[in-house]
Amino acid sequence: MNFEKIEQAYDLLLENVQTIQNQLGTNIYDAMIEQNAAYVAGQHETDLVVTNNKALKQLDLTKEEWRRAFQFLFIKANQTEPMQYNHQFTPDSIGFILTFLLDQLVSQDSVTVLEIGSGTGNLAQTILNASQKKLDYLGIEIDDLLIDLSASMADVMQAEISFAQGDAVRPQILKESQVIIADLPIGFYPDDQIASRYQVASQTEHTYAHHLLMEQSLKYLEKDGYAILLAPNDLLSSPQSSLLKEWLQEQASIVAMIALPPSLFGQQAMAKSIFVLQKKTNQAPAAFVYPLQSVQEAETIRDFMVNFKKWKQENAI
Structure with a gap:
């Protein structure tokens, strides 16, 4: 470069x-x-x-x-x-970690990927450029401006990627993918009628958008595929978490939880971790849980990768 x-x-x-x-x-x-x-x-x-x-x-x-x-x-x-906070691009360091996880979890050389909330397309381009796989990549985004930006930049770069405009919480006609990627927005979804169709829907207030999108992501996931999601640190302890945990227990298996350094996100309230989900299976592996202390130090990243590969080998992933 x-x-x-x-x-x-x-x-x-x-x-x-x-x-x-x-x-x-x-x-x-x-x-x-x-x-x-x-x-x-x-x-x-x-x-x-x-x-x-x-x-x-x-x-x-x-x-x-x-x-x-x-x-x-x-x-x-x-x-x-x-731009509003949820439209900011995902830091490159996180993009490279998501790429590593994708490359490690999927054994096939060609992989279908759906990104929910693709924003400016920066995360998509990071993954496309860094992955060792051949990716059939589709990004879905609701915002007019962001979809035009991401598509126009892809044209300039001659990138092999497609973008579609749509509200990912609403039903979309999309094929199932081997991998779902999302840097989930933090906040409430305004349409209670649409939200009520979901198991994680709150009966007393607006539902968290990231809860709805987590549930939706599994609907677009192949049977043995992986949803690699950036979600708030307090995902399993925040208000409405009981609804999410009930859904998780019935429908999904948490394959991995990787805590990221809060300093990456500016505000503690906006800090996120990486959650890797699969559709519920009777033989889910013991979850890989890892606190990543830094994304700047090469040795720390190397230790993380070594530990993940060891876990993968032990669980025959």
Whole structure:
């Protein structure tokens, strides 16, 4: 990976996005979508944008270099036009851990993946670029802006990925996948009528969206597949947790729980852990439970990987 090229690409992208934003009088995210369309088409009414896009093409960026350049652009955009917390992209360090889990848990070389709440597509691109598997990847996202952003960036990167717009809590016509990925949103789902169809639904208040999406994720999962989910640390002790635990006892097996460093999330209340679920089976392995103290220290990550591989071997996963 060439960091000098990434910096050059970021500078060119930023200049184009700011130029387009000023011309259209729009927000920076809509300007990013317009810039991506101009890059793919190879034309624009502004000579500067065309010239910069030609320079971008000449850099011949890899998919990972593109992803990093876009990530820097999002960081810059977030300084002036912050996205809501649930729309922030998943840290790369977590993305690499999720990729490791996917690669370890699935023995097949080709894997079907559904990401629920794919957001800007950064997590999807992280996993696609880092995985050792050939992934048939679909992201589903409800937000108009985010789906347009993720699709436009995928076009620029020529990434083999599909995105669909939809509310993942509502029934969707989707094929079952070997792996479900989700960085679950924290908060309540507003539609009590839709929520009432779920076993985890609260009878006294709005239901937690992440509870509903956990239950929904298993409906899209193949029999022996895995749901790899980022969910709040207090998942099993928070209000409404009794409803979730009752559903888990009947329908799902917790394969792994990996606690992540709270410092990754800025606010303690937003801290998450990784939960790996399977559909209920009579021969579920003893759960892999691991407190990951750091994602920055190579030795700590290496110890985690060694312990996970040992657990996998002992349980014939």
